[in-house]
Amino acid sequence: MRRFHDEDLSGAEFRECDLSRVRMVGVVMEDAEIDGLVTHLVVNGVDVMPYVEAELDRRHPVRLLLRSDEPEDLREAWRQLREGWTTTVEQVRAMPRGTEHQGVGGEWSMLETLRHLVFVHDSWFRRCVLGLTEPFTPMGLGPQFLMEDDQRELDGSARPSLDEVLAVRARQASEVEAWLADVTPDRLALTAPVPDDYRWPPYAKGRTVRQCLGTVLNEEWAHHGFCARDLARLAGGERWARGS
Numbered sequence: 001m002r003r004f005h006d007e008d009l010s011g012a013e014f015r016e017c018d019l020s021r022v023r024m025v026g027v028v029m030e031d032a033e034i035d036g037l038v039t040h041l042v043v044n045g046v047d048v049m050p051y052v053e054a055e056l057d058r059r060h061p062v063r064l065l066l067r068s069d070e071p072e073d074l075r076e077a078w079r080q081l082r083e084g085w086t087t088t089v090e091q092v093r094a095m096p097r098g099t100e101h102q103g104v105g106g107e108w109s110m111l112e113t114l115r116h117l118v119f120v121h122d123s124w125f126r127r128c129v130l131g132l133t134e135p136f137t138p139m140g141l142g143p144q145f146l147m148e149d150d151q152r153e154l155d156g157s158a159r160p161s162l163d164e165v166l167a168v169r170a171r172q173a174s175e176v177e178a179w180l181a182d183v184t185p186d187r188l189a190l191t192a193p194v195p196d197d198y199r200w201p202p203y204a205k206g207r208t209v210r211q212c213l214g215t216v217l218n219e220e221w222a223h224h225g226f227c228a229r230d231l232a233r234l235a236g237g238e239r240w241a242r243g244s
Contacts, residue, residue: 015106016144035226060225066217069188069210074217075180081220082173088228089166095235100162104230108141113227114165115141119154120219121172128204128212129179131193137168146200176216188213 041049057063065077092100092110100110108116119140126132138155141147147156188210204212 013106060221062221066214066221069185071180071183071185071188074183074213077217078176078180081217081224084224084228085169085220088224088231089162091231092162095231099231099234102234104233107226107230110227110231111160111162111165112141113223114162114169115139115158115160117220117223118165118168118172120216121176123200124204124212124215124219125172125176127199128192128194128201128207129209129216131195133195133197136199139165139168142200 038052039049040047041052062077062080065073065080068074068077088110103109103112118137119142122136122140123142126134136153138153139158139160140154142154147154188208190209192204192207192209192212194204194207194212
């Protein structure tokens with residue numbers, strides 16, 4: 001266990017770190033920001049996560065649909081997610097040319113975010129929900145360690161345009177919409193037909209179809225939120241350099 005004592009960590013950035021069971025005692029935390037999978041976060045003796053989750057549900061009612069096991073709710077959730085992305089695409093087209101390539105505070109740009117969702121669809125929907133073994137879309141963008149690995153299907157040097165990525169996204173969205181159109185609770189409860197090979201995601205075996213679909217839906221919602229947040233910052237003049 002690493003222990004930091006009487007150190008000045010102001011301005012530090014922790015990225016892709018596992019901070020489970022971290023204890024912060026006698027700390028000063030002003031103007032801090034936490035984005036990630038956070039559960040049972042106790043601040044000054046109070047578990048604040050129930051308040052955070054309730055506020056997120058109030059701000060984003062689609063989250064209630066995302067947690068539902070009812071096909072009709074899932075269809076409506078998908079419709080709302082797609083509607084949100086349509087609005088965001090219209091917004092970026094109205095901004096200065098090249099905005100879709102700009103990252104904020106070291107985060108992915110809008111284009112990179114969309115490419116990541118192409119990868120999410122290929123891995124969690126096509127492979128895990130549909131059980132397909134077809135190659136990943138080359139323009140897809142996976143986690144950094146995957147892009148650095150011998151994943152010949154993913155082209156880290158790809159530089160697709162916004163329209164090219166959106167065309168792929170439209171085809172993928174049609175696949176989800178068609179599948180959701182006649183899905184049943186029984187089908188959602190089945191064990192996901194994950195192919196027995198080495199490809200991503202290796203830890204999906206044994207999960208239900210509903211759980212794998214949930215990953216797709218949650219990734220769509222979360223990354224749209226990040227994208228909308230950063231576009232708002234860019235529109236407001238907070239043009240932070242990548243990696244700053």
